[in-house]
Amino acid sequence: LTLKDNHVRRALSNSRSVFFKDATARTTDIARVMNIQAKDIVEYWVEPHPVDNLKVHLVSGFGNCGAQRDSKEQRKKGLTEASLPQRLIKGVEEIVANKRAEASKLGKKIKIAVIDFMGQLKNYKHIPGIDYFGYWWVDNRGTNELTDYDVYIAVGNPSANFGAMAAEFRTLTGKYANPANPTGEFKEYIQHSIDSEKLQFVGRPRAHLQPHKQKDVYLLGDYSQHLEYKLKQQFVGVKIEKLTAFDLTPDAATRSDRDTRKAIELAMRWERMGQKVTQEGLAQEMGCSQSWVSKIFKRLSPERGYKEVIKLFQSLNNLFFRKWNNSDNPMDGLSDEVRWIAETYFPVLVSDLINGDELASDLIEVVDIAR
Known part of the structure; x- marks a missing residue:
């Protein structure tokens, strides 16, 4: 206390x-x-200090990022460009390079720390500009060694062996837990453990003790909605930015995510300019097969046909350019599909709309052409 x-x-x-x-x-x-x-048990909480200088970047598109990210055969052959470890390397490289460049423009020096599972840290050793390498369960808890750092990058979802967690859960609750297929209360038990480790990491900057110093924390890996809630509860005033791997750099995204986003952007642009959107046209423009574009359409709307998918693109245009219609609540009235596409593939744009930020200049130019 x-x-x-x-x-x-x-x-x-x-x-x-x-x-x-x-x-x-x-x-x-x-x-x-x-x-x-x-x-x-009576629980007492002490009101936390505000941390207006803390910004947490939640980066999706990398999956769970467990300790085992590739097979033994893949490790022997070396990392391919499409492999998860290589995509994570690209993402970390981009964050480090961008933050270094930003600091350089301001004439400042910054310190950057990266943590991951111990067996994965070797993947980042070649990246210039990283000042500290740490690993889960050691450097994300109970240490003040990283207090004077500026940028913190944590990779992966830290969970213990599911078999060990299942045994622990059964001992504590007397309930059955299947480590091969976690469900129900056991699944929530695992998720809480993962979220707890991430929350501990976000506390390492000790942002409340340095209100004059900007702190940026990047969490790479899929995250739960509960984590967002706990971040806001335990770090009052924290700014949360949602990103995708593609937002860091297209090289960090899967081919599926890259092509899906490209197809959506092309279709939206053609709709705005009055050009007919066809799977054949998209395939030709993207340099892929028409069947691949068909799969993308199916992913966006599994239960709908071609005409209905086109309406989704129209709705997305209406969403992202709705400020031209003076709407104060851009996410109101959206269908579940449109909301899912927007939040999954364009979280930065959604955040900008909600916060009332200006449209990017290149988007405004496109709208002017369409008008």
Whole structure:
């Protein structure tokens, strides 16, 4: 406890047992370990300090990024450009290069830290500009060694061996848990563990102790909505930016994601300019087969036909250029499909719209042409 509170002091002095837990431990988990009822535990929270100088970048498009990201055969042959480890390398390279360039323009020097699973750290050793290499469960918890750094990059979703977690879960709850196919309460148990490690990492900058210094944290790997909620709860004032691997650099995205985004952008542009959108035309422009474009259309709308998919492109145009219609709530009234496409493939644009930021100049030029 860092704030004086006589009520809390009296409560603690009259309690049978007192535990000082970190921000990620849950009373339910403590109760399971102690074999008591969670309702018998009274939890006190101390209001966190604001961290207006902290920005967390959530980067999707890399999957779960576990410790094992390629097969033994792939490791023997070397990393291919399309492999997950290589795509992560491209993403980390882009972040480091961009942040170094930004600092250089301002005449500043910055320090950058990267953490990943121990067996994966070798992939980043060749990247110039990284000042610290750490790994999960060691450098994301209980250390102040990274306090004076400026940029923090964490790769992957840190989860322990599912078999070990299943055994632990069964011991604590008496419930069956299948490590090969986590579901229900056991799945949530795993997700909480992953989110907790990430939250601990976001705390390493100690942003509240350095309000004058900008702190940027990048989390590469799929994330849960619960993580977003906990970030806002535990780091008051934090800015959250959602990105895709493609937003970092197209080289960090899968071929499927690259081509899907390219197809959407082309179709939207042709719609704005009054040009007919066809799968054949998109395939020719993208340099791929028509069947590949058909698969992209199917992915965007599994249950709909060609005409309905075209309407999705029209809706996306209406969304991203709706400020021309003076709409204050750009996400209101969207169908589930349009919302999913927008948030999945264009999270930066969605964020800009919600925050009321200006349209990019190249987009405005296209709109002017269409008008």
